[in-house]
Amino acid sequence: MSTTVDRPAAPPAPHGPHEEPRGVVSWITTTDHKRIGILYCVSAFAFFLVGGALAGAIRVELAEPGRQLVTEQTFNTLFTIHGTVMLFLFVGGFGNGLANYLVPLQVGAPDMAFPRLNALSYWFFAGGGVLILLSAVAAAGGGAAMGWYAYPPLSGSGFSPGVGPDLWILGMALVAASSLLSGINVITTAFLMRAPGMTMWRLPIFTWNAIVTAMLGLVAFPPAVAAFALLFIDRRFGGHVFDPQGGGDPVIYQHLFWFLGHPEVYILVLPFFGVITEVLPVFSRKAVFNYAGFVMATLAIGALSMGVWAHHMFTTGVVDNPFFSAMTLLIAVPTGIKFFNWIGTMWGGRIRFAVPMLFAIGFLLNFLIGGVTGVMLASAPIDYQVSDSYFLVAHFHYTLMGGSVFAIFAAIYFWFPKAFGTRLSEAIGRWVFALLFVGFNLTFWPQFVAGLRGMPRRIADYPSGLGFETPNLLSTVGAGVMSVGVLLFLVDVWTAFRRREPAGDDPWGGSSLEWATTSPPPHHNFVTLPPIRSERPAFDLHHPELDPGAGR
Amino acid sequence: MADATVGHRGEADLSPLRFGTILFLASELLFFGGLFAAYFALRSETVPWPPAGVELATGLSAIGTALLLVSSFTFQAAVGRAERGDLRAMRRWVLASFLLGAAFLAIQAYDWNAIAFSVSTHAYGTIYFAMTGFHGLHVVAGLALMAVVVGRAAQGAYRDGSIDGLESVAYYWHFVDVVWIALFATIFLLR
Amino acid sequence: MRRRASLAAAPLLVFGATACSGAFGMPRGATEQGRDVFDLWQTFFVAAVAVAALVYGLIAWSLIRYRRRRSDDAEALGAPFRERRGLEAVYVAIPLVIVVALFTLSFRTGQRVDDLDPDPGVRVHVEAFAWGWRFSYPDLDLTVVSEPSGPGVDGPELVLPIDETARIELVSNDVIHAFWVPGFLFKRDAIPGVIQTFDVTPTEAGVFQGACSEFCGLNHAYMRFTVRVVPSTEFDAWASERAGASGAAA
Ligand code: HEA
Ligand code: HEA
Ligand code: CUA
Ligand SMILES: [Cu+2]
Numbered sequence: 005m006s007t008t009v010d011r012p013a014a015p016p017a018p019h020g021p022h023e024e025p026r027g028v029v030s031w032i033t034t035t036d037h038k039r040i041g042i043l044y045c046v047s048a049f050a051f052f053l054v055g056g057a058l059a060g061a062i063r064v065e066l067a068e069p070g071r072q073l074v075t076e077q078t079f080n081t082l083f084t085i086h087g088t089v090m091l092f093l094f095v096g097g098f099g100n101g102l103a104n105y106l107v108p109l110q111v112g113a114p115d116m117a118f119p120r121l122n123a124l125s126y127w128f129f130a131g132g133g134v135l136i137l138l139s140a141v142a143a144a145g146g147g148a149a150m151g152w153y154a155y156p157p158l159s160g161s162g163f164s165p166g167v168g169p170d171l172w173i174l175g176m177a178l179v180a181a182s183s184l185l186s187g188i189n190v191i192t193t194a195f196l197m198r199a200p201g202m203t204m205w206r207l208p209i210f211t212w213n214a215i216v217t218a219m220l221g222l223v224a225f226p227p228a229v230a231a232f233a234l235l236f237i238d239r240r241f242g243g244h245v246f247d248p249q250g251g252g253d254p255v256i257y258q259h260l261f262w263f264l265g266h267p268e269v270y271i272l273v274l275p276f277f278g279v280i281t282e283v284l285p286v287f288s289r290k291a292v293f294n295y296a297g298f299v300m301a302t303l304a305i306g307a308l309s310m311g312v313w314a315h316h317m318f319t320t321g322v323v324d325n326p327f328f329s330a331m332t333l334l335i336a337v338p339t340g341i342k343f344f345n346w347i348g349t350m351w352g353g354r355i356r357f358a359v360p361m362l363f364a365i366g367f368l369l370n371f372l373i374g375g376v377t378g379v380m381l382a383s384a385p386i387d388y389q390v391s392d393s394y395f396l397v398a399h400f401h402y403t404l405m406g407g408s409v410f411a412i413f414a415a416i417y418f419w420f421p422k423a424f425g426t427r428l429s430e431a432i433g434r435w436v437f438a439l440l441f442v443g444f445n446l447t448f449w450p451q452f453v454a455g456l457r458g459m460p461r462r463i464a465d466y467p468s469g470l471g472f473e474t475p476n477l478l479s480t481v482g483a484g485v486m487s488v489g490v491l492l493f494l495v496d497v498w499t500a501f502r503r504r505e506p507a508g509d510d511p512w513g514g515s516s517l518e519w520a521t522t523s524p525p526p527h528h529n530f531v532t533l534p535p536i537r538s539e540r541p542a543f544d545l546h547h548p549e550l551d552p553g554a555g556r
Numbered sequence: 557m558a559d560a561t562v563g564h565r566g567e568a569d570l571s572p573l574r575f576g577t578i579l580f581l582a583s584e585l586l587f588f589g590g591l592f593a594a595y596f597a598l599r600s601e602t603v604p605w606p607p608a609g610v611e612l613a614t615g616l617s618a619i620g621t622a623l624l625l626v627s628s629f630t631f632q633a634a635v636g637r638a639e640r641g642d643l644r645a646m647r648r649w650v651l652a653s654f655l656l657g658a659a660f661l662a663i664q665a666y667d668w669n670a671i672a673f674s675v676s677t678h679a680y681g682t683i684y685f686a687m688t689g690f691h692g693l694h695v696v697a698g699l700a701l702m703a704v705v706v707g708r709a710a711q712g713a714y715r716d717g718s719i720d721g722l723e724s725v726a727y728y729w730h731f732v733d734v735v736w737i738a739l740f741a742t743i744f745l746l747r
Numbered sequence: 748m749r750r751r752a753s754l755a756a757a758p759l760l761v762f763g764a765t766a767c768s769g770a771f772g773m774p775r776g777a778t779e780q781g782r783d784v785f786d787l788w789q790t791f792f793v794a795a796v797a798v799a800a801l802v803y804g805l806i807a808w809s810l811i812r813y814r815r816r817r818s819d820d821a822e823a824l825g826a827p828f829r830e831r832r833g834l835e836a837v838y839v840a841i842p843l844v845i846v847v848a849l850f851t852l853s854f855r856t857g858q859r860v861d862d863l864d865p866d867p868g869v870r871v872h873v874e875a876f877a878w879g880w881r882f883s884y885p886d887l888d889l890t891v892v893s894e895p896s897g898p899g900v901d902g903p904e905l906v907l908p909i910d911e912t913a914r915i916e917l918v919s920n921d922v923i924h925a926f927w928v929p930g931f932l933f934k935r936d937a938i939p940g941v942i943q944t945f946d947v948t949p950t951e952a953g954v955f956q957g958a959c960s961e962f963c964g965l966n967h968a969y970m971r972f973t974v975r976v977v978p979s980t981e982f983d984a985w986a987s988e989r990a991g992a993s994g995a996a997a
Contacts, residue, residue, distance in 0.1 A: 050792040071897075076965050112974045117572040157939060158922040158964055163877075188579045192572050222583040230590030245683055248940030251607070251680040254923065255938060256597045260590050286811070290825035297835055319925060320936045321943050323862075326854050333846040340842040341835075343802055348834075350809040352826030354819060365810065376795035379846070383791060383853035385784045386861045389773070389932040392925060416618060452670030453883055456772040458929030460960040463968035465898055470956060498663055 035119035038525065040126050041105025042423060045416075046129060048097030051330060052409075054137070055089040058082050060483060063447075064164060067480040069468040079464035080149035081168075087152030088172070091272060092179050093133045095408050099275035100183065103190050103214040105423065109518035110208045111534065112199025114528035117192040120162045125185035131180030139171035148172040151462060153261055154235070155441075156204070156246035156254045161239040161266040163369050168464050170239065173232045180225040183271075188216035199517075201536030208516040208539065209298050213278030216306040219275070220267045223310065228264030231257055255322055256387060262313035270309045272404060276304060276411030277342060280364050284346055285415050287361035288353025294345045301338035301345075308335050318387045325384035332382035339375060342369070358512070359433030363414035370406025374399055379454070392462075394456025394475075411495070413440070418499070421507030425523045432496040436489050443485030450475030450482075515540035577724040580729045584694075588735050591690065595742065597684050606747060607680050613667050614744045617706045620663040620726065621740045624695075627656035628733040631702075635726050638719045646722075647709055657695055664692050687739055692733045701725045774930050777951040777976070780860045781932035784891070785857045788932075794845060860933070864946050868911030869982075875924035875937040875959065878966035879903070887986050893972070902972040904956070908982035909949050917943040925961035928974055934960050949976040 031039060062082050065073045074082065108116055116122045138149040138529045148168035150159040158171050194215050207215075235257065237243040244250025246257045292298065300419065312332045314323040346368060355361070377399040381387050390396060413436070421427045454475035459466060466472045508517040518525070519542035520534045534545040544550070597604045634649030660735070668685070675685040705725055708714070714722060758972050771792040776785035813825070874881040879893025882905045907913050917926050919937035925994045927934035928947075959970035977985065 021810075036780050076968065080962075080965070080967075118576060121576075154960075155923055158962070162608070163922055184583050186581070188583075194577045196570065196572050196575060197601055222579060226583045226585075226587035227590030227593070230587050233690070234591075234594060237675065237682060241682075243682030243686070244676070245598065245681040247679070247684070247763060249640055250679055250682075250683070251602055253597065253601055253940060255941070256594050259597070260593065263590075280931050288825050289815075289823070291827075291829050293829055294831075294835055295829075319934055320938060320941075321945070322938075322941060325857060329857075330855060333850050337839060337842045341839060344805075344835075344838040347802070347805045347809055348828065348831075350588070350806075350813060352807070352824050352828040353813045354815040354823050355810060355813050356815050365806070368806055369803070372799055376799055379849070380788070380791050383787065383849065383857075385853060386788055386791060386858045388860065388934055389784060389788075389929070391934060392927075392962075393929075430616075453772055458774070458775075458927075458956060460927065460958050462962040465968045467899075467971070485737055490625050521833065536843070 019202060020197070022154055028415055033308055035115075035123045036527065037104050037108050037116045037119065037122060038423070038529075040122050041101045041103075043126055044101025044129065047133065048094050048101055051079055051089050051093035051097060051133060051491070055086050055094055056487070057189045058086040058089070060487060062086060063480040063483040065464065066466070066476050068473060068477060069466055071465065074464075076464040077146055077149060080151075080462070081140050081147035083462055084148050084151055084172075085136065087146070088176075089133075090404070091152065091268065092176070094130075094182065095412070096179070096268075097129060097133070097402060098412050098415075099272065100125075100186050102210075102275055102279070102419075103217070104186065105419070106518060107190055107193055107211050107214050109196055109521070109525060109529055110211045111197060112517050112530065112533050112541075113193055113197035114530075116189045117197055120188050121185055122189050125182040125189070128178045128182035128185070132175045132180075132182060135171050135175030135178065139168045139175060145305055153265060155261075156235060156238065156257050156411075156440070159235060159239075159250070160247060168550050170236065173236050173239075177232055180229050183221045183225055187221040190214050190218040191222075195249035199533050199536060201519075202541075205296075205299075206536060206539040206541075208278075209281040209292060209302075210275070210278035210516070211415050213274045213281075213302050216302050217271050217274045217327045219297070220271050220306055220309065224264040224267035224271070225400065227260050231260035231264075234260075235515055241548045255317075255320060258317055258320065259313070262316045262517070262539060263310075265312040265316060267309045269400070269403070270305060273408050274305065276367070276408045276415075277302070279411045279415045279418070280346065280367055281342075281349075282351045282516065283360050283418055284391065285353075286418075286514055287356045287364070288350045289356070289513065290349060291515070291543075292345070293348030294341075295539060296304030297341050299416075304338040310398040314388070315382055318384045323506050329382055329384045333379060336375070336379055343372065357429070358417075359430055359437060360414045360512075362434065362437045363410050364415065366437065367407055367410040367414065370402055370410060370441075370444065374402030374404075374407055377402065390455060391396045393455035394451040394459045397461050398448045398451035398455060401444075401451070406444055406448070410440070410444075413437070419518075421511045422518055422525070424501070424521050425507050426500050426504050427507045427511065428496050428500045432492060434498070436493045436496060439485055439489030439492065442472055443482045443489055446484070446485060447479050450478040454479075510542065510546065513543075513546070515543040517541050520545050561667075565725065567607065570738075572719045573720040573724050574727070577727050581659050581727060584594055585735075588687075588690070588738075590663050591683070591687050592738070592742065594686065597685055598679050602679070605680070607678050609672065610680060611672060612747075613670065616663060616667060617740060617744050620660045623656045623663070623735050624660045624736050627653040627660070628730050629655065631729050635722060636721070638714050638722055639717075641717065643709055643714060646714070647706055650706055650709075654699055654706075657699050657702070657729075661692060661695055661699075664688060664695075684743065687743065691732070691736055693738055694735070698725075698729050698732050699730065758890070764841075765908065774932065776930075776932045777949060777955060778931045778955065779948040779950055780946070781930070782950065783856050783859050786931040787852055790852055791849060794849060798842075798845070811873045828883070862946070863944060864912040864914070867906060867914035867946060870916070871905065871907075873905075873915055873917045873926060873937075875919045875963075875970075877921050877924075877925060877963055878959070878970040880905075880970070880972050882972075884986070887990060889986060889990050891951050891989075896966050896969040896971070898969060900969060900971075902957075905972060906975045906982060906985055907947070907949050907974060907976050908979040909976050911979060912946050912948045915943075915945055915947065917945070922963045923961050924959045924963045924970065926957070927960040928955050928957045931974075932956035936961055949974075952976050 014061060065079055141147060146166045146168060150164055157163055192309055225361060238246055244252040246252050246254045281292060281298060308331060312328055314328040315332045317323045318325050373461045381390060381399060417428055417433055454472050457471040459472050507523050509523050521530050534541050538544055604725060630649050631653040634646045639647040673681040675682050705722055772783060773788050776782040870885055872883045872885055878896045880903050881890060881892045882903060883890040891903045894900060917935055917937045919939050924937040925934050926937060931947055934947055953976055955974040957972040957974055959967060
């Protein structure tokens with residue numbers, strides 16, 4: 005086999021980024037998966053700043069008993085929008101962005117399978133995001149204030165008459181549609197657009213995880229859209245599906261919602277498990293440990309996550325608690341496989357503590373706490389106590405903020421040089437990491453304590469003398485520390501674009517195909533593709549002295 | 557619909573468009589699955605079911621069902637003709653399917669008007685209108701797709717034998733048909 | 748690099764420190780059912796700490812032992828440690844065994860907590876509404892209701908006799924609420940259209956805080972109540988004094 009494979013289908017690519025169209029219009033009309041990926045990630049990060057600002061307001065209000073900043077009504081809107089924005093617009097959007105950017109590169113394709121559909125899905129996402137934000141502010145009769153899962157009857161027209169919830173529902177429907185379309189695109193691309201030699205068992209783990217994430221989205225979003233549609237009909241056309249007074253049943257909504265809601269949390273973490281699995285081997289200068297195990301574990305998590313939704317409903321007393329408890333506990337096993345594989349990947353390595361690696365380690369340390377507290381919640385009787393308390397709030401921030409968001413920072417520091425051809429600063433990055441790590445644990449560890457002492461979630465105020473004051477104050481201070489970290493990160497990005505220090509095509513010694521093309525990659529990704537004879541084609545290319553496929 | 561990146565094919569030579577359509581329909585199935593789940597949950601909790609005073613036009617809907625069922629066959633005939641390159645016949649068969657689908661919609665519209673309860677009468681009314689309504693929207697979308705197919709054929713598409721677009725529409729139309737049969741069986745026969 | 752290792756160990760130490768008290772932050776459970784849950788919690792917590800200690804230990808070890816040293820060649824690669832079938836089987840099997848054990852314990856406790864006594868000592872009908880509580884004792888013809896709630900309002904008082912099983916029937920007629928008494932380690936949602944029944948058997952006298960824990964709109968934060976557990980003589984005295992005086996606040 006020759007050392008390069010000619011690309012039969014791609015049109016002769018104009019080389020280098022400078023020949024690409026510039027300007028705002030070219031970004032709006034783009035169908036290039038890389039630009040769409042960047043649009044997703046940048047918008048998602050903007051949503052993070054918005055969601056973070058809302059969180060800041062929550063923390064100020066809860067710093068001590070009594071009113072600090074906002075009324076009860078505003079507070080209720082704050083956490084509703086904070087939750088929705090962070091889950092669906094920030095972490096979900098960023099996951100989609102990474103998949104958009106990376107999957108075609110990693111499988112060696114010139115673009116996504118359906119580029120125009122891809123652009124459409126981005127604009128659905130952006131439009132949905134705008135509607136969700138509008139639902140908070142531009143609403144006559146009060147913003148959406150029903151919590152991120154919008155349980156009826158509270159979210160019905162009787163108790164939430166304003167247009168806020170309607171905008172929220174429409175926004176969510178658009179975001180769901182976007183997620184469906186981009187999921188179809190990702191799966192089709194990964195299945196049908198792979199370069200010669202890129203078999204399924206050579207796909208990078210990130211791409212595997214993106215596939216499973218997309219599948220979860222395809223299965224989980226539609227029933228939730230059905231629930232939102234019925235809720236909308238109840239609200240605006242006088243329907244009664246969820247209205248007990250009219251012969252309906254609000255519990256049906258809970259089932260339909262959590263059938264999405266639970267897989268959604270894995271949609272929000274699997275791409276980032278993938279990120280960690282890309283970062284750890286590169287900075288350990290090793291191949292991934294137990295590749296097949298990673299793939300099987302991802303598939304198992306995906307499959308199991310379809311059968312656990314009612315663990316969010318243990319306290320309703322109307323579901324089969326033991327069944328859902330057992331299914332939920334089982335997820336600890338495949339997740340454990342991943343943890344031990346990650347450790348195996350570092351084992352025997354030559355570990356470099358570059359910034360992406362620091363964030364990956366932060367991910368491991370934080371997520372584990374989120375995971376083991378999840379196991380506690382999975383026991384129905386224990387959940388009777390900790391459900392809907394700050395213990396639960398701490399659990400999911402450990403998985404989402406401490407886990408997914410740390411992985412997002414790892415991803416940014418890791419792929420930024422690839423996407424923009426310039427590097428972020430190692431020195432600033434270390435500070436960003438330190439501030440976020442310390443601030444994060446300072447914010448959310450005390451929330452476990454507050455929850456165990458009996459503090460319910462979603463309260464605008466709490467009584468003094470019950471032991472809630474100290475944990476809440478610490479929590480607010482921690483959020484302040486995190487804010488400094490986030491601002492410092494923005495400084496880092498700003499200076500990186502000013503310095504424009506050339507990154508090189510493969511600054512870290514990467515394994516997957518994106519490291520075998522230029523930084524940033526040309527219009528159709530590859531001028532020539534290296535031969536693909538293992539799951540580390542870029543590594544093989546840069547280490548011709550090692551026989552590829554030796555370790556297999 | 558010619559929105560597919562030309563690229564390397566994996567081992568299976570399935571066209572991206574058809575593959576994507578199948579994925580899309582899988583998710584559509586789950587959307588209706590959600591509605592069906594809501595229906596059956598309500599049904600199991602409500603006595604009597606359907607509530608007193610609900611009269612369904614089962615006979616009329618059976619005719620609609622038959623029309624929709626036939627339209628699936630006529631559309632498949634259109635695909636068969638297109639495969640053989642007979643685009644004129646193909647267009648005729650698509651037109652036939654279109655008319656059958658439109659007749660189905662007309663029956664639905666009549667039923668919606670004639671029926672004695674409304675979306676806000678009770679939970680049964682809501683779920684009845686929601687299920688038939690969302691299905692009806694899918695039929696409307698199917699008719700629009702057929703119009704697109706005929707239009708594209710008039711512009712010379714499918715002549716080179718690449719009929720992925722047509723086949724994808726066929727998948728969709730069969731899907732809409734199958735969903736209706738399940739709906740009909742659930743709402744009208746099983747009650 | 749040492750510094751980073753101690754960073755890794757820090758959360759572990761906090762875990763350890765909380766562990767010394769034995770309750771791991773949880774109230775001990777002032778009912779028979781709650782005590783059961785408390786015991787289960789202890790087991791889960793110890794299991795969690797054991798798992799976390801093992802995983803943190805392994806992570807810390809890999810980071811320290813396999814960090815790149817200054818003397819290392821910058822281009823040096825890691826060892827070709829990529830697959831160990833036997834090892835993989837072990838780390839599938841051990842967590843599986845742990846979760847099966849945890850499930851079994853949790854299942855048993857769950858059954859006891861959800862169990863309904865055929866002959867409860869006292870019945871209370873609890874109605875949650877936006878934003879307050881109505882506690883009525885059908886056998887005693889006695890009702891306690893919230894005043895309109897707000898910041899600083901304590902909420903009504905639910906009085907229960909000690910060592911007697913109280914059968915609670917929980918309903919709501921507007922939105923979903925939840926009845927939570929942290930000291931009892933128990934909560935249950937009040938869902939319109941559903942009548943919830945559960946038992947609590949208080950084993951300690953005293954006053955316990957209660958709160959609505961399902962978000963129910965504007966004044967959710969203020970939908971609080973207290974539970975006073977008293978000896979049965981005192982309970983009877985309270986009941987006869989209050990009998991008929993429905994509607995009055997606590
Ligand atoms: C990224 C998001 C994410 C992730 C990955 C998880 C992961 C898990 N979650 Fe979490 N969860 C949320 C986000 C997430 N969760 C959110 C947002 C909510 C609340 C929604 C709301 O109410 O607003 C929630 C709520 C929630 C509940 C509902 C509680 C309630 O409402 O009362 C439960 C109950 O079972 C639960 C359990 C679990 C479990 C068992 C896991 C497991 O997947 C964890 C598995 C991982 C490990 C266990 C660690 C690694 C494993 C090992 C090292 C092997 C050995 C370990 C053992 C044998 C224990 N979660
Ligand atoms: C991915 C998900 C995610 C993430 C990352 C976060 C991040 C954070 N969350 Fe959030 N949270 C949720 C998901 C998430 N949360 C969900 C789902 C809920 C439940 C909602 C519900 O009940 O319905 C919730 C609820 C929730 C609560 C409970 C509210 C209640 O029940 O009453 C609290 C309280 O402390 C909180 C705090 C925080 C904090 C301090 C952060 C911090 O980590 C944030 C850090 C970020 C920053 C500090 C950015 C700062 C920004 C700037 C400095 C720039 C600002 C400038 C401009 C906007 C121009 N969150
Ligand atoms: Cu009632 Cu919250
Ligand atoms: Cu869940």
